[in-house]
Amino acid sequence: MEDSSSSSSWRRDRGVSDGPAGVQKQVRHQRRARIGSGCWGLLLALLVTMICGASGLNSEGLALLAFKRAVLDDPRQTLSDWNQGDATPCNWTGISCGAGSQSVEQISLPRKRLLGRIVDDLGNLTNLRRLNLHDNAFFGSLPADLFGSSAPLLKTLFLHNNNLSGPLPASIDRLVALQHLDISNNGFVGDIPPQIAACTRLLTLLLGGNDLSGPIPEGLGSALTSLRSLDFSSNRLSGTIPPDFGNLTVLQLNLSSNQLQGAIPASLGNLPDSASLDFSSNNLSGPIPRDGALANQSPSAFSNNPGLCGAPLATACAPSEAPSPGAASALGPSSPSPAAVTMRKAGLSTKALIAIVVGDSVGILVIVIVFVYCLRRRSNCQKPKKRYENGNGNNSSDNSASNSQSWGLGCFPVSKDGSEASEKIEQGELTRLDSDVKFDLEELLRASAYVLGKSGVGIVYKALLEEGVAVAVRRLGEGGANSFKEFEHEVQLVGKIRHPNIVSLRAYYWAVDEKLLIYDFIPNGSLAQALHARTPDSPVSTPLNWAERLKIAQGAARGLAYIHACGGKHKLVHRDIKSSNILLDVDMEARISDLGLARLQNLAGGSVIAPKPAEGESLSTSSAPSSIQGLSGGLGGSGGVGRRGPPASDQRISPSASYYPPEASEAKKKATQKWDVYSFGVVLLEILTGRSPAMHLASAEMDLATWVRETVEERKPISEVLDIHLCAEISKLESEFMEALQIALLCTEPSPEQRPTMGLASHSLEQIGRKLEICVSE
Template identity: 30%
Template sequence: MAARKDTPSLHATFYMFLHVIFVVSSSEASESETLLKFKASLQPNNALISWNGSTIPCSEHNVNWVGVYCGKGKVKGLRLENMGLNGFIDVDLLALLSNLRTISFMKNNFDGPLPDLKKLSALRSVYLSNNNFSGEIPYDAFSGMLRLKRVHLAHNQFAGSIPTSLITLPKLLELRLEDNHFDGQIPDFQQESLNYFNVSGNELEGPIPNSLSGMDSSSFSGNLELCGKPMGNCDEGSIPSILVIVILATMATVGIGIVVFINHKRQPALLTKAPVQPSNLQKKSGIKESNESGKDSTNRSGNTKKVEGVKLTFVREDREKFDMQELLKASAEILGSGSFGSSYKAALHNGQVMVVKRFKQMNNLGKEEFKEHMSKLGRLRHPNLLPLVAYYYRKEEKLLAFDFVQKASLAVHLHVHEALGQPSLDWPTRLKIVKGIAKSLQYMYNELPNLIAPHGHLKSSNVLLNESFDPLLTDYGLIPLINQEDARDIMVVYKSPEYLQQGRITKKTDVWSFGLLILEILTGKFPANILQQGKGKEEDLSVTWVNSVVPEEWTNEVFDKEMGATRNSEGEMHKLLKIGLACCERNVEKRWDLNEVVEKIEELVEREDTEEEIFYTSYASNEAGSTRELSADFQLSMHDE
């Protein structure tokens, strides 16, 4: 009897051994095939002659391929430097190398835009210096790359703003952007880990953030308009601080005119330096044309009434008002740059704290049309909408003023909360947020029936959270205002399946955006189709991924472990995920309408926890925490040259 029991055991062991050999061989072959395909995308081919199908990279019986670095039999790094390479860096192929941690293509001839690096979310180091890359880098180019430590993009032809997603990288050690054409202000890097920073030889301007004041002055040299420690002091006394920011942000388009008129009485020296006749900048400012009457209208102080054209228009009567001068004098700081432009936090003398958003993509809109739409937005009253307080109109750009919300955005709480020392959002909080968003969308659909997509730009970074973690939607109702050529590139609704396929948006397009947001809230992952670079990509990677997992595995494979799932809440999570998928239906006819979505969401409840449930929650949380801690320790032990 004993012999008969041992026989199947030996058979099982033998087959298991064969299975392991097959899996390892398949894995090695897969990496080999991936690298050979990647080689084919590069020129010249003879630069990588050692890459061939007769050997396997990282094999114990073969020397490593040139530039391929291995660890535990897997490809961990690619160092293809100074090889005269050009062509297409196929990030989709590199993403198949699941153990890849470092890429270096320095000192080659690659050109065009920055590759879509966020598809390589596990990278620790990126070295692309000394090439010919060019163009603006999307603000979210590094979103979700929470392990990234080193970013070297020096000596290229990059232009535009420094991407603000860099400030969300919690482990950033080195950032090299020198000798490019970056302009605008330096974002406020708060990472304590950052020990090397270089933006010299660019076209940056404005004050250097205090968080970077300890860096060597050589890190900022060659930027003539930068000021503050360790460079020369900013002259804060001569021009109000918010005005400095506005001048820098608009490259003096607005600033000169405002300084001349507002500071006429207090700063005559500036006025005497200005030309007697209005300059082109002053004409573009709209200050004069807003008060043209054909008569000489001077007040007792000698200032013309044209100065009154530089004023805020309030859309709410229930707010303490302030004038433009008060706003310009307020102490201010830049909050960052988004899809539409820059945002500033301004603290007024009366204690009010405002957020001023600057828009430059509205210059095709007439003043009366703009004013009428602002009035409509100003009449909206809902606890889950961040209310518009006031606006400033100028043909070339517009300023919108909102109340400041302390708690930051949903995106921050979902993706970078650990770096900021904040707890993760649990399931009840996430459900509360989803319900608030649903109610506010339904309200906007009722109040703005003439808008095809009343929100139009719904995403996690446009959902703020107040002290009670109630959601407050921002950047809503802007489709009629944004220039269409700009809207197609930056607004979420224009990335929907119906627009990509048929060039149209519908009443259900906001529902599609809401569905993606629900998936992001439940999975803790960025919606891939919104983040991916380029146009015309119709595949919805977030939905495809969720649909590829059977519902029985959603709890283990799909849901964000940090929600603290409980046995009684899993059923409700499953229901919400199905709602999200129904919202993301590619066929508009089959997609749920908003009222149906809201009705189904309102049916979801938070289940009360029993003692058994509390134990299960604590156990699951501890398990998830241990896993993350072990994973972090393992990652940190890797060599990441």
């Protein structure tokens, strides 16, 4: 009994009951124990998985997390998806990796309002090619170790518009592949490091708006020969302008608002003629050299330098300061040549000495003439030549035949192989032509895009950027790889032109397989659409009244007159004025578009149907006409272009051809500004009559200018000429209609000499409503 009692007690202590109930309870207890141990095992496995996942983030991801920890404020939560649990950072906001790899090639976080420091851990990104942190609030110095193992591959460094400070690190010389450096508008101090000369592939070097001091390092001009844009403005730089800057090929050089002293080196005249230079607000002195690029600058480029004198400033130079007229007179009239001095010591007569001096001068003059001739031959040889098919006027680039060989023409051998130039060109970079442009390539590529239209010069898109800004983007050809320098020259020339009645070219993008032009977006379409293609959904859905038409005509005239005036001696010509190239902004002001587009399209490897242009045609010269298949901001492009003249029996007059003056049919006839005047006259007739420039009458086809002229000569009522939508206003405004019609007829005179200048035509339109005698230019 005792044993039995003790056994039962033992079972109770162990949780085991006698009988079937006790067995079931024991089974349930064991099952709970197994489930509990399974849950603990599962939690342990999950914990191990998380730890392993965290440790799986590669070293580049860890470097980026160190950058994130240095960001003190991220109001837009831009970095919220930068998580340690990810295996790779390639899907993080602002991060791009190489194709088929997990190696970071690009960090792009512009305008994110990030506040913090830039850490040297970014130097561990071994394949980083682009670092874009501009327009944030980063502060502190630029770490020297930032240019670590990634330095040999880094091509673009955009840190402008931050609060960075301290000196520029000398380790910048590691950036041997760097092509674009913009650290403007920060607080950097100290000297410009001379080591920057090691970055020989630089295309843009923008250091303006800092607190840099000391002299400009010697040797930059000789080392950085690929530079296209150099900006050292708004610093405290002292010393003189290095003469070797004349070796640069920059199209923009800004040294304004510093403390530079001394004379402007005459060697800067060797810069490209189209270069934009700014030396204002310094302490420069002496006469302004009047050679090459220096002779093409406005007075504002030299303003606020009390010591400077000579044209284009109003301050005249003293006789002793007058610039030397050239190398041929470098010895001066009172300084005999060394040979003359020697002969005088030998006792020669005065007549012999005079003969020797004259002979020396003639010899030097001949040498100068031969040298200038050779330079011009070399320049002509370097221009790519175009071939045009006979018969239909189509043009095709001759690059495939010419760009793979080397010639020796004139006095200098000229290489036509563009491989070296292409190596120096960053493919896929957005170049801004205006300081107001805030977007970058990444934002442009992310933008919502809508096709506005297609034409012979590519597709035009409307792109909506992040901040609601709309731009028009025109895609050009996919060739022209060896024409970059000429393309850049032309696009910079167009980009300089700013006027309220001209559509501004804001930026461009160049790559081997893609070329883009970025313009202001003009919301109300084109004049052609407003006159001939209105629909209920059109931007302008109702007929234009007389006040609106007159306003548009006056604005277009002002814009075209400005184009003709701003070129100076170069005599700029638009060459494709038509109603589809006149856009209407939100205030119904006229904006002339597509300036220089045909030339840019040809250089970009596309094709434009046009009358045969002269070889080497450029926007800045009055060369043979080059038509543009204009899509007015992508709205309402016209049809094919042909030569103006009597139509064949089986061929209609092309609308675009109706804008061409009679001289367009003459072989090898160069386009002049009077060509544009004629085209504008046709547009003015469109505005008055509401008719297409190519009229299809019952008996024949006739261009608008001829039809209006014949109608007026036949003394028919004005109501037969004017747009039917204007008839209600004719009783009150007939005199104004007649004045505008007279201007249009003068502009479309068959003889170019009988047409007014565009400035005079614009002035006459501004005076509409008054009795005005329109004088035809000589």
